[in-house]
Amino acid sequence: MPRPRSGNRRDETARQSVLHAADDLLVEHGFSGLTIESIARRAGVAKQTIYRWWPSKVEILLDTLIEDTGKRLPVPTDNPTAATIRTYLGDYARFLTEDPAGKVLLTLIAESQHNPTTAESFHQRYLIPRRTQERAMLTQTTATGEISPKLPDEDTLDALIGPITYCALTGRPISDPLLNALFEDLLNPTSSNAGQPRQPAL
Numbered sequence: 728m729p730r731p732r733s734g735n736r737r738d739e740t741a742r743q744s745v746l747h748a749a750d751d752l753l754v755e756h757g758f759s760g761l762t763i764e765s766i767a768r769r770a771g772v773a774k775q776t777i778y779r780w781w782p783s784k785v786e787i788l789l790d791t792l793i794e795d796t797g798k799r800l801p802v803p804t805d806n807p808t809a810a811t812i813r814t815y816l817g818d819y820a821r822f823l824t825e826d827p828a829g830k831v832l833l834t835l836i837a838e839s840q841h842n843p844t845t846a847e848s849f850h851q852r853y854l855i856p857r858r859t860q861e862r863a864m865l866t867q868t869t870a871t872g873e874i875s876p877k878l879p880d881e882d883t884l885d886a887l888i889g890p891i892t893y894c895a896l897t898g899r900p901i902s903d904p905l906l907n908a909l910f911e912d913l914l915n916p917t918s919s920n921a922g923q924p925r926q927p928a929l
Contacts, residue, residue, distance in 0.1 A: 744770040745777060746791045749784065754827050758834050785838070785845050788831050789852050795828035796853075802860035809873040809916040812864065816887065816906050823895035833896055858884065874914040886913050 748769035752761050761784055767774040781787045800822045803811040823829040835853070839846035861884055868874050876883045887909055894901045910916065 741770070741772050741776070742780070745772060745780070745787060746794065749787045750791050750795075750827050750831060753788065753834060754830050758838060785835070785842075785848060788835060789848060792828055792831045792835065793853060795826070795831070796822070796857070799826060799828065802857065802864055804860055804863045804867065807864045807868045808871070809868060809914065812868060812874070812914065813906070813910050813916075815864070816891065816910060817903075819888070820891050820895070820901040820906060823891065824901060829895070833892075836892070836896065861888075872917060874916050876914055878913065883913055 745766060748766045749761065752765055752769060756765070763774055763777055763784060766784065766787065767777050770777075777787070781790070800818055803815055823833065835845065835849050839849050862880050865874075865876065865880050865883060869876060878886060890905065890909060891901055893899075894905075
């Protein structure tokens, strides 16, 4: 569900400055230390300008998360294979542990546990659309016969994504053996090398 927007048409340079400022300040000071005042100061825009564009810091973080995952963690829905699903799991793990936007995702998950307004916006704007893409990735790959999930699609996604997210939330390392075990046990890939993560280009 698109978030209602108010105020004048946003200047893209100022918008990007606000998103980057929010991202950086969250990493530096955490959610409780993140304020509209500090974002405005870091971005070099007026506080009133931010309030015309976003009703809260949560909505700023959501815009940051949606934009960054779209660029750096796209869901492979164009002719996905077993290998691309395995790669996606590794990319997701690295996103959570190495990318500043991963901190945004973990923060919004945590805040959603005790703030119903945050939870509703987070689900509608980010989780539901992304879950739809991940389900399509799984369904298409199953249809080609490359994987044979042991559980229904929704349960399979929970079982794949849940342990990775839990490890990131609790600061535990996310190892390749863990990712391989989730992939092999839950998806039952038919290709002998489907579980091998894609090697980075040299």
